[in-house]
Amino acid sequence: MPQHLNGTKMSKVVEVEGLVKSYGSLKAVDGVSFSVDEGEVFGVLGPNGAGKTTTVEMIEGLRKPDRGSIRVLGIDALKEPQRIKELIGVQLQATSLYDRIRVKEAVDLFGGYYRRAIPTATLLEEVSLTDKADGYVSELSGGQRQRLALALALVNDPSVVFLDEPTTGLDPQARRSVWATISGLRDRGKTVILTTHYMEEAEELCRRVAIMDHGKIIALDTPAALIANAGLESKIEIDRPPEALRSLLNQADLPARISEDGGTMLLHTGRSSQVLKEITRIAAAHDIDLESISVQKATLEDVFLSLTGRQLRE
Amino acid sequence: MRILARQVMLEMRLFLRRKDDLFWTLAFPLFFIVLFGLIYQDMQWEDFGLRAIEYILPGIVVMALMTSGIMATASGFVEERERGIYRRLSLTPLKRHTILGGQLIQRYLVNLVQTALLLLVGVLAFDITISGHPFFVWLVVTLGALCFLSIGFLLTGLIKTARAANGISMVVFFMLMFLGGVFFPNELMPDFLRFFSNALPSTNLNDLFRGVMITNLGIDEMGRQLLIAGGWFVGSLALAVKLFRWE
Numbered sequence: 001m002p003q004h005l006n007g008t009k010m011s012k013v014v015e016v017e018g019l020v021k022s023y024g025s026l027k028a029v030d031g032v033s034f035s036v037d038e039g040e041v042f043g044v045l046g047p048n049g050a051g052k053t054t055t056v057e058m059i060e061g062l063r064k065p066d067r068g069s070i071r072v073l074g075i076d077a078l079k080e081p082q083r084i085k086e087l088i089g090v091q092l093q094a095t096s097l098y099d100r101i102r103v104k105e106a107v108d109l110f111g112g113y114y115r116r117a118i119p120t121a122t123l124l125e126e127v128s129l130t131d132k133a134d135g136y137v138s139e140l141s142g143g144q145r146q147r148l149a150l151a152l153a154l155v156n157d158p159s160v161v162f163l164d165e166p167t168t169g170l171d172p173q174a175r176r177s178v179w180a181t182i183s184g185l186r187d188r189g190k191t192v193i194l195t196t197h198y199m200e201e202a203e204e205l206c207r208r209v210a211i212m213d214h215g216k217i218i219a220l221d222t223p224a225a226l227i228a229n230a231g232l233e234s235k236i237e238i239d240r241p242p243e244a245l246r247s248l249l250n251q252a253d254l255p256a257r258i259s260e261d262g263g264t265m266l267l268h269t270g271r272s273s274q275v276l277k278e279i280t281r282i283a284a285a286h287d288i289d290l291e292s293i294s295v296q297k298a299t300l301e302d303v304f305l306s307l308t309g310r311q312l313r314e
Numbered sequence: 315m316r317i318l319a320r321q322v323m324l325e326m327r328l329f330l331r332r333k334d335d336l337f338w339t340l341a342f343p344l345f346f347i348v349l350f351g352l353i354y355q356d357m358q359w360e361d362f363g364l365r366a367i368e369y370i371l372p373g374i375v376v377m378a379l380m381t382s383g384i385m386a387t388a389s390g391f392v393e394e395r396e397r398g399i400y401r402r403l404s405l406t407p408l409k410r411h412t413i414l415g416g417q418l419i420q421r422y423l424v425n426l427v428q429t430a431l432l433l434l435v436g437v438l439a440f441d442i443t444i445s446g447h448p449f450f451v452w453l454v455v456t457l458g459a460l461c462f463l464s465i466g467f468l469l470t471g472l473i474k475t476a477r478a479a480n481g482i483s484m485v486v487f488f489m490l491m492f493l494g495g496v497f498f499p500n501e502l503m504p505d506f507l508r509f510f511s512n513a514l515p516s517t518n519l520n521d522l523f524r525g526v527m528i529t530n531l532g533i534d535e536m537g538r539q540l541l542i543a544g545g546w547f548v549g550s551l552a553l554a555v556k557l558f559r560w561e
Contacts, residue, residue, distance in 0.1 A: 060405060085407045092405075096397040100331035101324075112320055113406040152402075 012071075013038045013160055013191040014059060019068035021054055028054045029065070030215035036160075041182065041192040043206030045199060045300065047310075051215040052195040053093060056162050059193075060090050072160065086114060089158035093165050095149035099138035103129055106137055107151055114156035127151045127181060143174035150181060160191045167201060179204060199300035211304060218307050223300055230306050232298035233257075234272040236279070238265040239292035248282050272297070317408070321416030322423075329420060335386050339424055340431065343378035347371060347432055350497075351440045364528060371436045372523040373496035376458060376516055378428045380490055382421055383462025385483045388469040391417070392479035395470070400560045410560065418463060425459040446526030454526055458519045461543055464550035465515070471557030490516040515546035 014036040021029040029051045036042040044052045057063045059070055061081040070077035072084050097106055104120055111117030124130045127147040132140065140148060146166065153161055163182070167175040182205055185192055196202055202209045203223045210220040219226055236256070238245070240263050249265070250258065256269035269275045272295055283290045305311060329335055347370075354366035394400065403413060433451075436442035444451060469486065473479045493500070493507065494516025500508050511517050518539040525531035525539070 062401070062405065082407065085405060090405045092398075092402060094398065095402050096399055097402070098328055098394070098399060100328055105327075109320075109324060110406060112317070113408045115407075 011037055013073060014042075014193065015069075015071040016055075016059065017069045019055065019058060019070070020066045021051075021058060021063065022066055027215050029058070032068075032212075032215070032217055034210055034217060034220060036191060036193055037207075038191055039186070039189050040207040041186050041194060041205050043202040043209040044193070044195040044212060045197065045202045045209050045304075046195075046212035047197055050212040052197075052212055053164055055212070056164055056193060056195055060088065060162055061085065086156065087158060087160065089153035089156060089161040091146075091149045091153040091161075091163045091166055093168070095145070095152070097137045097148075099136065101137050102134055103137060103140070103148060104133040106148065107155060110152045110155045116157060117155055118157050123151045123155060126154070126184075128177065143170050146170060146174070146178065150178065154185075158190070160193070161185060163192060163194045165195055165197070167196070167198065175201075199304070202300055209300065211300075211307065213304075213308050219303070226300060226303050227298050230298070230303045231270065232302050232306060233268045233270050234298060235296040236267040236269065236272060236275060237292075237294050237296065238267075238279075238290070239263070239294075241265050242288055244286065245283060245288045245290075248286065248288075249279065252278065252282060254278055318412050318415050318419075321408075321412055322419045325416050325420035326423070329424065332390075335382075335390070339378065339382040339386060339428060342381060343374050343428065343432055344435065346374050346377070347435055348439070350374070351436075355440065367436075367440050368442060368528055369499070369524065370497060371432070371440070371442055372527045373520055375429050375432050375455070376494070376519050376523060377491055377496050378432060379425055379455070379458045379519075380462050380487055380516065382424055382428065383459060384466045384469065384490070385487050387417075387421060387463060387466030388473065388483035389476060389479045391467070391470045392473055393476035395560065396476045398561075404560060421463055422456075422459050425455065429455050442527075444527055445530040450526040451523075454519070454522045457540075457543055457547065458523070461515050461519065461547040461550070464547055464554055468550045468554040468557065471554055471559060490514055493517070495520045513542065515543050518543040518546075 012035045014034075016035065017033050019029050019032040020027070032051070032055055034042075044055065046052050054063065058065045058068075059072060059077060061077060061084060065078070073087055075083050075087075077084050101109070103124070107120040107123055111120060120133075121130070124133055127150055129144060129147055129151065132144060137145070137148065146169075150163070150166065153163065166182070167178050170178065179201070182192060182194070186205075192205075194201075194205065206223065208220065208222055209226060210217045211226070212218065221229065241249075246265060249267075254267065254269075254275055255271050256267040256275045259266045259268070267275055267279075276293075276295065279293070280290065282288075301311070350370045351367055354370065357366040358364075359366050359369060400410075400413065404410065433442075433444065437444070465486070466483070469479065469483055473482055491497075493503075493511045494514050495511065496516065500511040500517060503511055521539045522536055522543060525536050
């Protein structure tokens with residue numbers, strides 16, 4: 001009896017243990033273990049080729065792992081893949097469909113494959129494709145295709161949704177709209193597993209993030225904790241400060257390292273709020289206007305850089 | 315069962331929207347029958363004691379079965395596979411044999427319509443008489459349809475890309491057509507070619523179909539042809555199942 005059916009509260013929706021997958025001599029996934037809590041948006045972040053897609057495709061049942069175990073909603077995914085298909089929703093990195101099928105028909109078609117399906121009109125409304133319902137799939141733009149793929153992933157009202165790079169190749173506006181849909185899923189208590197190589201996407205949407213590189217998880221935590229634990233500094237920028245302020249700050253004993261960048265004063269610090277307080281206090285005491293000051297916090301991009309010595313996107 | 319019926323409907327709808335498929339499976343053979351009908355309208359083949367068009371019509375039906383069974387099946391399936399359509403479908407609870415069943419049934423239904431249409435044109439426009447029992451006509455058409463569909467699916471297992479599938483299935487089709495006695499009797503071929511021709515499924519299906527259409531030979535008098543055509547069906551089907559792939 002799977003846990004979620006016998007009444008006990010189930011907190012782990014996906015449990016992956018020691019997953020290994022090789023292609024020839026390449027270890028695409030090399031000992032990956034993690035678990036995903038019910039109702040969270042879980043991000044798998046990493047550069048192209050890190051093993052993100054291979055990992056999620058093994059959980060979805062598209063690929064067989066060489067070693068390791070996978071449980072989805074308490075069901076052994078390697079023993080009963082057919083049962084899991086009914087319960088999960090998947091958006092592949094690239095979804096292709098028959099050209100000569102209408103948008104509405106495609107959603108109807110997929111809905112018909114499941115025991116339970118959301119009405120087509122409701123789904124199309126949700127992904128803003130209502131006005132394209134009668135158009136052929138081949139006539140959709142890239143962003144519209146992605147939204148249709150998302151609708152197909154949600155057609156069976158799944159409790160776990162896998163989204164593989166759902167916003168890759170989308171313009172900023174379309175990306176925002178996909179983000180809104182994902183937030184909506186989270187608000188309705190769905191568990192979402194999301195792969196991405198956009199760190200801002202992971203920061204915006206995910207409760208926890210696993211950072212992958214070369215087939216391994218190199219860090220796993222909330223975005224805030226990942227940044228805090230990496231011991232990264234924030235950067236306070238003061239654009240063209242008055243000379244008086246510049247010398248006052250240089251003399252003050254601030255817990256910050258000061259540098260210059262073409263007239264802009266940069267203060268690197270792990271304690272940005274304390275330094276900011278000091279700066280405003282000094283400025284106020286000497287009646288100096290602080291016109292352009294900004295704080296740049298460290299991002300997951302910086303975390304990746306500090307963990308691997310490489311940029312996330314090259 | 316309901317899901318299979320829906321899958322057949324889907325395939326049929328997609329088929330009716332593919333202009334190229336419609337052309338090759340329906341317009342192309344009709345064009346041939348009309349063309350040859352007009353050319354050979356009154357020509358007698360004294361050696362065989364029949365009108366040329368009587369000989370050619372069954373051949374064109376076999377040709378039509380080959381266009382949809384071999385060419386359309388191989389290139390259509392490989393293209394959809396290459397584009398990852400079956401990969402996406404495999405994430406749904408839909409069973410793979412339902413996808414396959416849907417395609418087979420849809421193509422078989424198209425085969426029946428093709429044949430009926432060609433025979434109708436033959437009877438109405440060119441005065442063809444069908445001497446055999448309709449049941450045997452159906453039986454031979456069904457054997458032909460299954461045989462060529464199996465060969466078509468066998469090719470999908472052997473060919474990786476849609477480009478190659480188009481080319482290779484076309485070559486197979488033309489070889490089976492010209493060496494298979496579609497347009498002229500293989501008695502006109504040199505010995506070594508005729509020997510080869512006699513082993514082809516198209517030759518034997520042509521013989522069978524002409525048998526039931528023209529001479530009203532009993533099925534029992536065509537045991538050799540039945541055996542060879544049936545062998546091709548069973549053999550290609552077994553190999554097709556063995557080599558079949560979804561990705």
